Amino acid sequence: GAVVSQHPSWVICKSGTSVKIECRSLDFQATTMFWYRQFPKQSLMLMATSNEGSKATYEQGVEKDKFLINHASLTLSTLTVTSAHPEDSSFYICSARGASGNHEQYFGPGTRLTVT
Amino acid sequence: DAKTTQPPSMDCAEGRAANLPCNHSTISGNEYVYWYRQIHSQGPQYIIHGLKNNETNEMASLIITEDRKSSTLILPHATLRDTAVYYCIVTPDYKLSFGAGTTVTVRA
Numbered sequence: 001g002a003v004v005s006q007h008p009s010w011v012i013c014k015s016g017t018s019v020k021i022e023c024r025s026l027d028f029q030a031t032t033m034f035w036y037r038q039f040p041k042q043s044l045m046l047m048a049t050s051n052e053g054s055k056a057t058y059e060q061g062v063e064k065d066k067f068l069i070n071h072a073s074l075t076l077s078t079l080t081v082t083s084a085h086p087e088d089s090s091f092y093i094c095s096a097r098g099a100s101g102n103h104e105q106y107f108g109p110g111t112r113l114t115v116t
Numbered sequence: 117d118a119k120t121t122q123p124p125s126m127d128c129a130e131g132r133a134a135n136l137p138c139n140h141s142t143i144s145g146n147e148y149v150y151w152y153r154q155i156h157s158q159g160p161q162y163i164i165h166g167l168k169n170n171e172t173n174e175m176a177s178l179i180i181t182e183d184r185k186s187s188t189l190i191l192p193h194a195t196l197r198d199t200a201v202y203y204c205i206v207t208p209d210y211k212l213s214f215g216a217g218t219t220v221t222v223r224a
Contacts, residue, residue, distance in 0.1 A: 004159075032210065043203075044160065044214040093159045097210055103148065105212065107159030 002028045004096050006108035013084055013115055021079045021111045023094030029074035030096035034105065035067075038091040050077055084115045119143070120204045125219040134191040136218055138204030141185040146208045149180060151189045153200040154217075160203065163189065194222045 003026040013019050023033060032051050036044040048064075050056035050071035058064045068080040077096075081088055091112055095105040121139040128134040140149065151163040164171055164178045166187070171178045177190040191198055203217040 006159075034212075036214075043216055044154075044212075046211060046213065049211065091157075095159070095212075103150070103165050103210075104162045105210065107161065110157070110159050 002026075002096075002098065002104075002106045004030075004094065004106045004108040006092075006094060006111050008111060009109065010112040011114070013113070015085055015115055016083055018080055018082045019084055019113060021081075021092055021094075021113075023077045023079070023096070023108050025075045025096045025098075025106070028096075028098045028106075030077070030098060031074065032097045033071055033077040034095045034097075035069060035077075035079050036093045036095070038093060038110075044093060047079075081113065084113070086115045089113055089115045119206050119213070120215055122202075122204050122215065122218045124216065125221070127221050127223055128191075128194050130196060130222050130224050131193055134194040134198065134220060134222070136189040136191075136202050136204075136220065137186065138189070139186045140204070140206045143184050143206050144208065147206045148208070149178065149184075149187050150205045150207065150212065151176070151178065151202065152205065152212070152214075153198075153202045153220075155197075155200045160214075163202075194220075196222050196224060198222050 005024045007022045035047045038044045047062045048056045048058045050069050056069040071077040093110040095107040150165040152160040154160040166178045180187045199222045201217040
């Protein structure tokens with residue numbers, strides 16, 4: 001199957017700093033990418049949907065100015081957590097979908113963010 | 117407002133078939149049924165999807181009832197590596213809404 005990578009796999013940062021997480025589709029062009037967040041012992045929650053070259057669509061309750069999403073190319077999307085706080089500590093997972101008509105979403109391995 | 121209902125957990129024996137039920141009684145005509153699974157601390161993995169016909173691939177089979185109000189994911193020969201949380205999701209598009217899923221534990 002198609003491969004999606006995330007970088008970094010884990011990161012520790014101080015409160016108030018910003019952190020950028022990259023999501024790459026390695027062997028296909030991702031027209032749409034999704035960002036999820038997962039707190040311990042909870043399910044995945046969709047944060048936003050991004051289409052290449054256009055602004056991301058955020059789910060209700062997700063602050064777009066805090067979670068900046070850029071999908072500048074068909075193989076790369078980035079999520080920047082700005083002014084991170086301990087409550088932003090979570091497992092961030094991206095997924096990518098290829099050409100129209102392809103039902104599968106391919107998920108990255110996730111990024112564990114810890115804000116101290 | 118959950119669209120699907122799954123048992124919270126189930127055990128199955130290694131080498132036996134695992135049958136995972138999912139209730140989606142309010143499914144609309146244009147909604148697909150998707151199954152994904154998540155092994156601990158990893159990203160979810162696509163398993164299979166269907167609209168109204170039964171489907172089979174190299175990983176599993178999906179049986180959808182005629183009224184489409186429920187479905188069953190079948191793992192034909194469960195292995196220890198199939199231990200994971202299994203999510204049944206219904207959606208008309210590509211936005212996936214994950215519920216609590218079923219925690220499947222395969223025992224030797």
